[in-house]
Amino acid sequence: MRDRISLKEAIKFHGHLGxxxxxxxxxxxxxxKKLKCKKYFGLEVEIYGVEEKPKSCLIDGLQLSTGATFGKGNICKIKAKNIKIIARNLKNNKEVTISFRPSLIKDLSSLKNHRDSEAFAQKLLRINTKDLFQVKTKSVVT
Ligand SMILES: [Zn+2]
Incomplete structure (x- = not known):
């Protein structure tokens, strides 16, 4: 994918690997991919349950990969108990909801220190998305 963000660029923007x-x-x-959507424009992203660090680091990853940014106003965060991401393709009204698999939540909560976190971040790059996330796609009636 031409627009795919490299890990190096991501760390340069965000400041550290997590x-x-x-x-x-x-x-x-x-x-x-699920929305058949292009980066930057024509989409909207909502992020739930990322009030505090390090969970809030998710926001930067999402801005980098989707091109939806706070500057353009097509991404927002919403207070919630659990992490969830809702992305919408504004051209075809398709919507996808992504949440973390229980096994991923368990792995994240067991990270003890900075070194653990960095090693786990590296590992996450290679794990199949279906083993990380639960995904629901639907068409929104407007
Ligand atoms: Zn971070």
Whole structure:
């Protein structure tokens, strides 16, 4: 994919390598694929349950991969108990909801320190998306 963000670019933007950054990139790429949507414009992204760090790092990963940004106003965060990402293709009204698999939540909660987190972030790059996320796609009636 031409517009695919490299990990190097992502770290340069975000400042460090962490699991939530990688998960944001992977979830964003998956959302674009599911919605058959181009990057930057014509989409809308909502992120739930990322009030505090490091969970909020997910936001940067999503901005980098989807091109939806706070500057353009097509991404927003919403207070919630659990993490969930909803992305919408504004051209065909398709919507995808992405949440973390229980096994992923368990793995994330077991990370003890910075080194663990970095190693896990590297690992996340290679895990199949279906083993990371639960995905629901639907068409929105307007
Ligand atoms: Zn971070």
């Amino acid at each position: 699991p939530y950054l990688v998960l944001g990139i992977r979830a964003g790429e998956l959302a674009l």
